[in-house]
Amino acid sequence: MSGEDKTKTNQASGANGKAEGQHPTPMLDQLEGGPWPSFVTGLKRLRDSTGKQYAPMMNDLLGQLEHSYEERTGFWKGGTVSVFGYGGGVIPRFSEVAAKFPASKEFHTLRIQPPAGYHYSTDVLRQLCDIWERHGSGLIAFHGQSGDIMFQGCSSDAVQPAFDELNEIGFDLGGAGPSLRTSTSCVGHARCEMSCYDEVKAHRTVLNEFMDEMHRPALPYKFKFKFSGCGNDCVNAIHRADFAVIGTWRDDMKVNQEEVKAYVAKAGRKYTIDKVISMCPTRALSLNDDDTIDVDNKSCVRCMHCLNVMNKAFSPGDDRGATILVGGKRALKVGDLMGTVVVPFMKLDTDEDYQKLMEFGRKLMDFFAENALEHERICETMDRIGLPAFLEAIGVEPDPNMVNHPRTSCYVRTDDFTLEADKYFERKAREGGLDVAAE
Secondary structure (H helix, E strand, O other), X not given: OOXXXXXXXXXXXXXXXXXXXXXXXXXXXXXXXXOOOOHHHHHHHHHOOOOOOOHHHHHHHHHHHHHHHHHOOOOEEOOOOOOOOOOOOEEOOEEOOOOOOHHHOEOOEEEEOOOHHHXXXXXXXXXXHXXXXXXXXXXXXXXXXOOOEEEEOOOHHHHHHHHHXXXXXXXXXXXXXXXXXXXXXXXXXXXXXXXXXXXXXXXXXXXXXXXXXXXXXXXXXXXXXXXXXXXXXXXXXXXXXXXXXXXXXXXXXXXOHHHHHHHHHHHOHHHHHHHHHOOOOOOOEEEOOOOOEEEOOOOOOOOOHHHHHOOOOEEOOOOEEEEEEEOOEOOOOOOOEOOEEEEEEEEOOOHHHHHHHHHHHHHHHHHHHHHOOOOOOHHHHHHHHOHHHHHHHHOOOOOHHHOOOOOOOOXXXXXXXXXXXXXXXXXXXXXXXXXXXOO
């Protein structure tokens, strides 16, 4: 909101900056003074919506939030709120200062699963907004950290009617509590040339299989699937998902040397060396005198930098698939962790391939349900029992590609690693080259 718009809003609210009955919010008002849009402005817009049934709720919400800032204490408590036949999906919030702010005494959140790849039509978006204006506060977040559409602000009596209308237009509750959480996938092959598999198909295949685990919490703690079509990982799967499916390729990266020359001619050799060649983490790129680029594909780690900067010149190889990582999460019992590579390469071309992905996901889910302690993520289970025992339990043979830096790891002797790796790849070649990187 511009300074002029803010002045008009204050004038419309009265000389003292608020209309009759509105809670004063001097501390929240300061948050609107910065250069960036403020959530406070959005809440006030809902509060000032003339004739809307949710306006009193948003007024008391702002009053309670101001009170929280003054006291430096949150005043929300949990409880149990759900819809018929479901065990999760609604985040209950009851106010501990309901006597002072009665209109917002209940401010529940419905987690609604988004379409795979976040594909919406404008008609569907309008329907979603209309439903929430009828039953909730009008406050919607696209999307929460869990990937859900967050319909925030609803009374207990309105939860079921709101869900019924959302369900009628094809939407369902997402996960909450100790359950499978809502899966997310990037826009992928619909719009991105870096896509290495059908992210939407993988998302829907897994989601349809595990819907019961999402709606009826029965796990030791949360479990998340996320699907990214390439190493850019636009849905933050590597560090936010228990089961991350990241698109990759195992043949040579494709290079269009004419586009390379055009880029160098436009940007200059110095810029190309400084911003592309020198930025390669494994020094796999080299710029030749004729302005072409050579790629050492054995050293390439698929960091995606050169493909992002020179997207017309570089593109993923043709032998595409996905890497599966297990155990990414934010801090809990153990600090923030990135996912651990468990399957370096899995082909995802045919229906059978996606079925194998789903079956592997089921194996991980079953292991987690049977072996994890209460309130423990799968990475913490892996840390507790050790990676060798974990791989044995899920039936995955240790793969040399799982070792990130064999030549710098104090646990791996270089000569032994190279010898054993060669034996491994020779054995896999005799078996038919099953889903492993060639080198």
